[in-house]
Amino acid sequence: MTEQPILEVKHLQHIYMKGTPLEHHALAGVSLKINKGECIAVIGHTGSGKSTLIQHVNGLMRPQAGDVVVDGMDLADPKIDIRLLRRKVGLVFQNPEDQIFEKIIGDDIAYGPFKMGLPIKEVRDRVKWAMELVGLSFEEMKDRATYALSGGQKRKVALAGVLALRPDILVLDEPTAGLDPRSRNELLERLKTLNKKENMTIIFVSHNMEEVAYMADRIYVLADGRNLVDGTPEEVFVEAEKLREHYIGTPDTVEILAQLKAKGFAVRQNAYQLEEAANEIIALL
Amino acid sequence: MKSLPYFNKREMRKIAGFEFELTRNITIGQYVPTGSIIHRMDPRIKLAVFTLLVISMAICDTYVGNFLALMFACLLFYISRIPISYGLSGVKPAIPFILLLALLQLLFYSEVASGGEVLLDYGFIHITTDSIRLVIVSALRFIEIIFISSVLTLSTSTTQITHGMESLLRPLRTVKFPVHEFALIITIALRFVPTFALEMEKMMKAQASRGAEFGTGAWWRIVQRTKDVFPIIIPLFNVAMSRAEDLVLAMESRCYVPGRERSVSKKYKPSRTDYAALMFCIAFAIVLLTFPFPY
Ligand SMILES: Nc1ncnc2c1ncn2[C@@H]1O[C@H](COP(=O)(O)OP(=O)(O)O)[C@@H](O)[C@H]1O
Numbered sequence A: 001m002t003e004q005p006i007l008e009v010k011h012l013q014h015i016y017m018k019g020t021p022l023e024h025h026a027l028a029g030v031s032l033k034i035n036k037g038e039c040i041a042v043i044g045h046t047g048s049g050k051s052t053l054i055q056h057v058n059g060l061m062r063p064q065a066g067d068v069v070v071d072g073m074d075l076a077d078p079k080i081d082i083r084l085l086r087r088k089v090g091l092v093f094q095n096p097e098d099q100i101f102e103k104i105i106g107d108d109i110a111y112g113p114f115k116m117g118l119p120i121k122e123v124r125d126r127v128k129w130a131m132e133l134v135g136l137s138f139e140e141m142k143d144r145a146t147y148a149l150s151g152g153q154k155r156k157v158a159l160a161g162v163l164a165l166r167p168d169i170l171v172l173d174e175p176t177a178g179l180d181p182r183s184r185n186e187l188l189e190r191l192k193t194l195n196k197k198e199n200m201t202i203i204f205v206s207h208n209m210e211e212v213a214y215m216a217d218r219i220y221v222l223a224d225g226r227n228l229v230d231g232t233p234e235e236v237f238v239e240a241e242k243l244r245e246h247y248i249g250t251p252d253t254v255e256i257l258a259q260l261k262a263k264g265f266a267v268r269q270n271a272y273q274l275e276e277a278a279n280e281i282i283a284l285l
Numbered sequence B: 001m002k003s004l005p006y007f008n009k010r011e012m013r014k015i016a017g018f019e020f021e022l023t024r025n026i027t028i029g030q031y032v033p034t035g036s037i038i039h040r041m042d043p044r045i046k047l048a049v050f051t052l053l054v055i056s057m058a059i060c061d062t063y064v065g066n067f068l069a070l071m072f073a074c075l076l077f078y079i080s081r082i083p084i085s086y087g088l089s090g091v092k093p094a095i096p097f098i099l100l101l102a103l104l105q106l107l108f109y110s111e112v113a114s115g116g117e118v119l120l121d122y123g124f125i126h127i128t129t130d131s132i133r134l135v136i137v138s139a140l141r142f143i144e145i146i147f148i149s150s151v152l153t154l155s156t157s158t159t160q161i162t163h164g165m166e167s168l169l170r171p172l173r174t175v176k177f178p179v180h181e182f183a184l185i186i187t188i189a190l191r192f193v194p195t196f197a198l199e200m201e202k203m204m205k206a207q208a209s210r211g212a213e214f215g216t217g218a219w220w221r222i223v224q225r226t227k228d229v230f231p232i233i234i235p236l237f238n239v240a241m242s243r244a245e246d247l248v249l250a251m252e253s254r255c256y257v258p259g260r261e262r263s264v265s266k267k268y269k270p271s272r273t274d275y276a277a278l279m280f281c282i283a284f285a286i287v288l289l290t291f292p293f294p295y
């Protein structure tokens, strides 16, 4: 039995400023098929349409042409319950710390659950749950002021604000951009835990190939608003030439292994995880 | 093929994906480079001509004159190779306003425009041929002025507009008017209109993702609706402040010193077409202002 995908995008197109001289074809036929519990990376050069694509997933944009179906909800149908959809799909924008507007951390995270009309007890539970998930202590941090936080902490607060909706699918646009390496690694660990322990489906946009290699079950590569390659990281990184044509790199490990092979060493090309690659190299020594 | 049920306008907008596309409706500060003759005109001449045309359109009060002016405004779109739909999208938001104005003028302006035949005299309402003329001419004027302003802003980059303005206003420096600073403020303001529209669009989307809803509450629940915009306004304010700080840093690191004399990188020199356009427009303005049109 094949599983029903939780998100299916078929031949999606989007034109910005449609009907004006500035119209711009941002998506020209993109398809995705994502199953429940997967961790998916979307990569591509700047302007390839990644952000436009993911804004379709929670109905901020509706398909101009093509289909987007989220857990049985067809987004081309204007009658669907958009509030339900936005609860199912949590979307974290790029630089989400900009969207914090309450003075107190707890209040800001509680904004979404309150908007859902949940009773105060439930709101509190959710805020607590979300804060612990992103690694903020509920007792210590909930009454702290939002403006006095570091960049990494602010991003955690913003992420918790979306998690408090308890989405089934979490979509993140360049979640680690602009973070220091430590906050970045911590955030990635948190996301991995969410994916593995809470079985949350995660779709994230990234420019960092190391983090893609580390996180993703499957990768979709976009170029000029179309699918370029997709598949498991192994399948995608083999296409290094094709990726390079579209200004997309591969992880350093992949590059090193390829160069070793070119020099005549027998190394496995698909050992792209840092430890595996290290083992391959050690085996040569 | 799915059959399309009946959708109202709001739903259509959602389907088309325009729900949050604010930038679509903002033509201020947008420059549509088509490279036409109008685009290549000297910005000082363009501004002078624009001012002249606006004044003569505002004064001319005949049907024929305004009809000619409207045709002329449309012709400008044609010459600048900018689709007229751009001008129309500027008129669209003003329609309720134009209608309201027209209604008020029709009902209450009979004192001012008391000439002509009386068409209706009922209680306090007097409608005369002159008050009808006033209504129609005002509406036409409105559209003409929106049209030519659109052509001006769509065909002239903000830098050009401010350079033009700065050099036209130069004589005011003798009375200590800070011409340069004034021009700079206008440039920055215009430059950031689309930026903040994009920023606001992003903020609306981000908050909508967290369950915010905009403009859904009944209009009389003012407090509720005001509260609904806090999640957008407050972050937008923060963003604006940090952008302003960045801008100050960027300007100072490139040696901007307030009040210091600056040279310009581009000297404008009016060409023969510029003078021809100026002459033509002066003639056109004189016709609009003085020619005794029969209607
Ligand atoms: N609001 C908008 N209006 C007009 N064009 C846009 C808008 N947002 C994005 N674009 C254009 O659409 C293309 C795809 O953008 P985007 O989806 O943001 O790409 P990515 O996230 O992959 O960098 C880009 O060329 C961009 O300039």
Ligand SMILES: [Mg+2]
Residues within 6 Å of the ligand: A050, A051, A052, A094, A173
């Ligand atoms: Mg992007």
